Amino acid sequence: MRRTRYKYPLLILGFAFLVLSGCAQKGAESPKDAVIKLFGAMERNDKAAIAHLLDIPALMSIRDEDYALSNDNPRVFHNPMDILDDLTGLGLTKTRWFSMQRVIGQTEMVRDTAFVEVSFINKNTNIQYYNKFGLHLANDLWKIYSFKTVSSNK
Numbered sequence: 001m002r003r004t005r006y007k008y009p010l011l012i013l014g015f016a017f018l019v020l021s022g023c024a025q026k027g028a029e030s031p032k033d034a035v036i037k038l039f040g041a042m043e044r045n046d047k048a049a050i051a052h053l054l055d056i057p058a059l060m061s062i063r064d065e066d067y068a069l070s071n072d073n074p075r076v077f078h079n080p081m082d083i084l085d086d087l088t089g090l091g092l093t094k095t096r097w098f099s100m101q102r103v104i105g106q107t108e109m110v111r112d113t114a115f116v117e118v119s120f121i122n123k124n125t126n127i128q129y130y131n132k133f134g135l136h137l138a139n140d141l142w143k144i145y146s147f148k149t150v151s152s153n154k
Contacts, residue, residue: 031114031135032107034142039102045088055136056080058145067093067131067147096120100129112137 034053041049060077075092077083086093097120105117115132122128134146 029142030107031109031116031142032104034135034144035104035116035118035133038144039097042087042094042098047084047088050084050087051080052141053144054083055138055143055145056083059083059147062146065148067149099123108132114142 038050038053041053060080060083063074063076065074075086077086085091088094100120100122103119103121105119107117108115114135114137116135118131118133120129120131130150132146132148132150133144134148135142135144137143
């Protein structure tokens with residue numbers, strides 16, 4: 001009879017342990033998940049979600065490249081709203097990125113920094129723009145700090 005008395009409390013304790021260990025392991029999402037969420041937020045024109053996924057000060061400090069693809073003269077963003085407007089609505093970057101096929105590739109991680117391969121392929125000309133989005137971990141969240149275009153095959 002003693003054996004049946006302890007059977008259910010141990011079963012309940014084991015179930016509680018499994019539930020709690022599953023919650024404790026959640027942690028930060030993957031860098032690739034952050035990139036996928038960015039494209040989803042751009043599609044919905046959700047500026048708040050986009051701002052949550054970006055390191056806007058780092059993006060504003062980039063002066064020598066333009067992430068809108070195939071733009072020879074880099075644009076300068078003067079405030080965070082300029083970047084958010086560019087990534088939503090009829091913004092140049094959103095318009096160009098969403099006119100192309102987007103392929104999210106491998107993730108390369110080095111401690112608290114990650115690089116996610118993102119290719120944009122022009123459906124009409126077959127020109128491919130190969131990018132590595134740079135992300136870093138900040139307060140358990142992956143934030144995008146760079147949309148660097150690595151190369152394009154023309």
